[in-house]
Amino acid sequence: MSQDSTFKTIGVATGICLFCSLFVSVAAVKLSARQQENKQLDKIKNILQVADLADSDAPPMQIFQERIMPVLVDLATGKPVPKDQIDEKLDPNAFDVKALSGNPKYSHEIPGDQDLAGIKRQTNCMVVYLRKQGDTIDKVILPIYGKGLWSTLYGFLALEKDLETVSGITFYEHMETPGLGGEVDNPNWKSSWKGKQAFSPQGDKVIQVIKGQVNTASDAASHQIDGLSGATLTTRGVDNFIQFWLGDNGYGPFLKQLREAK
Numbered sequence: 001m002s003q004d005s006t007f008k009t010i011g012v013a014t015g016i017c018l019f020c021s022l023f024v025s026v027a028a029v030k031l032s033a034r035q036q037e038n039k040q041l042d043k044i045k046n047i048l049q050v051a052d053l054a055d056s057d058a059p060p061m062q063i064f065q066e067r068i069m070p071v072l073v074d075l076a077t078g079k080p081v082p083k084d085q086i087d088e089k090l091d092p093n094a095f096d097v098k099a100l101s102g103n104p105k106y107s108h109e110i111p112g113d114q115d116l117a118g119i120k121r122q123t124n125c126m127v128v129y130l131r132k133q134g135d136t137i138d139k140v141i142l143p144i145y146g147k148g149l150w151s152t153l154y155g156f157l158a159l160e161k162d163l164e165t166v167s168g169i170t171f172y173e174h175m176e177t178p179g180l181g182g183e184v185d186n187p188n189w190k191s192s193w194k195g196k197q198a199f200s201p202q203g204d205k206v207i208q209v210i211k212g213q214v215n216t217a218s219d220a221a222s223h224q225i226d227g228l229s230g231a232t233l234t235t236r237g238v239d240n241f242i243q244f245w246l247g248d249n250g251y252g253p254f255l256k257q258l259r260e261a262k
């Protein structure tokens with residue numbers, strides 16, 4: 001057979017394709033555990049950031065273990081889930097909200113008229129993170145997520161120990177457009193949340209992300225956040241899922257329990 005026969009050319013091309021696809025498949029499988037670890041580490045870094053603990057020189061995992069207490073909370077009652085009811089899927093360190101919200105054993109459907117976050121189903125429990133200062137809890141970090149324009153945004157909202165004031169917000173996963181909805185990652189926008197009132201002293205939810213700019217001279221400025229310009233739909237999504245997670249279907253009952261225990 002001649003060196004440049006059609007049969008040989010196709011044979012060599014097929015061989016190279018098979019080798020490459022095998023190589024890519026093996027690499028994908030081998031690296032998936034490391035990808036999961038990196039995702040988990042990134043989540044932890046975001047928790048530390050929103051908890052104002054990101055500046056330390058110590059490794060993130062060490063700060064997390066020393067200063068953050070994850071607690072599995074039953075959203076309906078607002079109470080921590082007793083240890084003997086926590087199986088390996090509900091383990092706060094392995095809790096995977098995406099996987100569990102599709103599992104009927106651990107989740108439920110949200111009635112359409114209450115689904116402000118646009119997530120259709122939610123887990124019965126969520127892991128919240130408490131920042132410890134010695135023996136006291138001085139910040140509460142709440143996972144938040146919901147639909148923006150193109151994607152579901154995942155992040156954390158932190159409250160000060162008064163349970164009224166926002167301490168910070170961060171997003172660790174979304175696919176909104178860079179420069180538009182992607183401005184949820186803009187440090188200036190995120191820092192504009194700090195010090196805003198999420199709840200009134202009576203415990204009523206007051207926080208609002210508005211379209212356009214907040215009138216800083218108005219009384220409402222204490223609980224309003226500027227919308228992202230050119231990204232009204234992402235802004236509306238963020239406002240909606242913040243309302244959802246701070247409301248009765250989200251952490252409302254949990255925050256009520258904490259207020260009563262103060």
Ligand SMILES: Cc1cc2nc3c(=O)[nH]c(=O)nc-3n(C[C@H](O)[C@H](O)[C@H](O)COP(=O)(O)O)c2cc1C
Pocket residue numbers: 149150176177178180181182228229230231232233234235
């Ligand atoms: C390519 C492209 C990407 C866009 N990405 C976003 C986005 O991530 N978030 C968003 O709210 N609007 C996005 N928009 C704009 C929306 O379609 C809509 O025009 C906008 O939300 C209206 O906001 P405005 O009232 O502030 O102008 C995008 C538009 C285009 C053409």
